[in-house]
Amino acid sequence: MRTKQRLAAPASLTRRTFLKSAGSSALTIGSGPLLLTPRRAHARQKTLKILQWNHFVPAYDEWFKNTYVKEWGERNDTKVIVDTVGITSLQSRAAAEVATGKGHDLFMFLSPPPIFERHVIDHRDIYVECERRYGKPIDLAVRSTYNTKTGKYYGFSDSYVPDPINYRKDLWDDVGVYPDTWEDVRIGGSKIMRRHHIPVGIGLAPELDSNMGLRSIMLSFGASVQDENGRPTLKSPQTLETLKFVKALYQESMTDAVFTWDPSSNNRLLLAGRGSLALNAISITRTGENQRIPVADRILLAKAAAGPVRRLSLQHLLDVYVIWKFADNIDGAKQFLVDYVGNFRDAFLASQFYNFPCFPQTVPDLGQLVANDPKAVPSDKYNIFSDVSDWVTNVGFPGNANAAIDEIFSNWTVSTMFAKAAQGSMKPDEALNAAHHEVTAVFDKWRDRGLL
Numbered sequence: 001m002r003t004k005q006r007l008a009a010p011a012s013l014t015r016r017t018f019l020k021s022a023g024s025s026a027l028t029i030g031s032g033p034l035l036l037t038p039r040r041a042h043a044r045q046k047t048l049k050i051l052q053w054n055h056f057v058p059a060y061d062e063w064f065k066n067t068y069v070k071e072w073g074e075r076n077d078t079k080v081i082v083d084t085v086g087i088t089s090l091q092s093r094a095a096a097e098v099a100t101g102k103g104h105d106l107f108m109f110l111s112p113p114p115i116f117e118r119h120v121i122d123h124r125d126i127y128v129e130c131e132r133r134y135g136k137p138i139d140l141a142v143r144s145t146y147n148t149k150t151g152k153y154y155g156f157s158d159s160y161v162p163d164p165i166n167y168r169k170d171l172w173d174d175v176g177v178y179p180d181t182w183e184d185v186r187i188g189g190s191k192i193m194r195r196h197h198i199p200v201g202i203g204l205a206p207e208l209d210s211n212m213g214l215r216s217i218m219l220s221f222g223a224s225v226q227d228e229n230g231r232p233t234l235k236s237p238q239t240l241e242t243l244k245f246v247k248a249l250y251q252e253s254m255t256d257a258v259f260t261w262d263p264s265s266n267n268r269l270l271l272a273g274r275g276s277l278a279l280n281a282i283s284i285t286r287t288g289e290n291q292r293i294p295v296a297d298r299i300l301l302a303k304a305a306a307g308p309v310r311r312l313s314l315q316h317l318l319d320v321y322v323i324w325k326f327a328d329n330i331d332g333a334k335q336f337l338v339d340y341v342g343n344f345r346d347a348f349l350a351s352q353f354y355n356f357p358c359f360p361q362t363v364p365d366l367g368q369l370v371a372n373d374p375k376a377v378p379s380d381k382y383n384i385f386s387d388v389s390d391w392v393t394n395v396g397f398p399g400n401a402n403a404a405i406d407e408i409f410s411n412w413t414v415s416t417m418f419a420k421a422a423q424g425s426m427k428p429d430e431a432l433n434a435a436h437h438e439v440t441a442v443f444d445k446w447r448d449r450g451l452l
Helices: 015-022 058-075 087-100 114-119 124-134 139-143 169-174 182-196 208-220 237-253 256-260 265-271 283-290 294-298 330-342 344-350 366-371 381-390 403-410 413-423 428-448
Strands: 046-053 078-085 106-109 156-161 165-168 277-279 299-302 317-322
Touching: 046 087, 046 330, 058 078, 058 330, 058 344, 078 087, 087 106, 087 114, 106 330, 114 403, 124 330, 139 156, 156 330, 156 344, 165 169, 165 265, 169 182, 182 237, 208 237, 208 277, 208 413, 237 413, 237 428, 265 277, 265 283, 265 294, 283 294, 283 299, 294 299, 299 381, 330 344, 344 366, 366 381, 403 413, 403 428, 413 428
Parallel strands: 046 078, 046 106
Antiparallel strands: 106 317, 156 317, 165 277, 165 299
């Protein structure tokens, strides 16, 4: 387990001033209605505007908009407006709101947004209050929202989405291999490809799932984009070893289709019965269950594969809310986040185990819930998540997420490096050198701007 970082309250904030500014006096932890002191009748009703993605699980959006938000708004005499957009529109919408200096009070990203640090408030007091009420957050949340250079929390994370292995049990049983390590994946995947002509589905494209999956393999091999102090470390023997491994994995068990994938390609591959393994959130298994796709009962989950150095993967998605400096209702936005975390057990269930809590004590029976799911076949399919915090980490590990990591993630430097090496358009060391120069330039730029 990684060392926990305790949050110190800023000198300018006391518990009383937070509660006063947020207008909060009490709230229940876990499920159940919020217990807040009603506002005086003559007070003018406030508005709180929230933007977030169209959740993969429609039941979550239904619960959030039509149950939780309505109850919270009634108890806080606040009109809450929730707008949702597709995942690919979040960055452009954020940039537009920053450019105009107006928009939503709460804006949710699905990955750390440190490039917007100068346009958001410091979210430290939200973390402090949540820790007081609900216990410590996991390191993943802190590492993904805290700038060690400036000392500012540029966002607040309530939850994350793990990125396990999804695999066809019948195919892997047939070749006598369980995908526990990356070497198992290579050996078993090549056997399945030769015997059944069904490929492994790990993307090598400029898209989210490829970005996450390839970085996870790097971490298991001991490679990383930066060190714990925010210095670039991409050019290393460990990265070169990872490049050679992925090239072999592609040549032995994959097809050219992975070079042009989009974020849902691996879902479609497995659910159509045309893939043996993929790295993804539980979107694959839940879609199969909810739509009663015949192959779904044969798709099982495994923890992050172990590499030569460790068993570790990145989160698939990370919910990070930011409050803009120009937001109209900063106090209400803060209160909303604190209250929402306190009711996260309901959110976890509404998301059908898609969103995991950054404050674990808010879902104290998580282990029992994932061990026996009524939709799953077998019922303990999701039991691999009972120790998920031991094998999931943040973008930027072993350091914190930062503006350089954000830009490198967004410009597809890593997935492009792997694609060139796998395709053979560059030798692995040449692809690594080219990516190293790009990474170094990005780090230099953000260091010059004072955010590293």
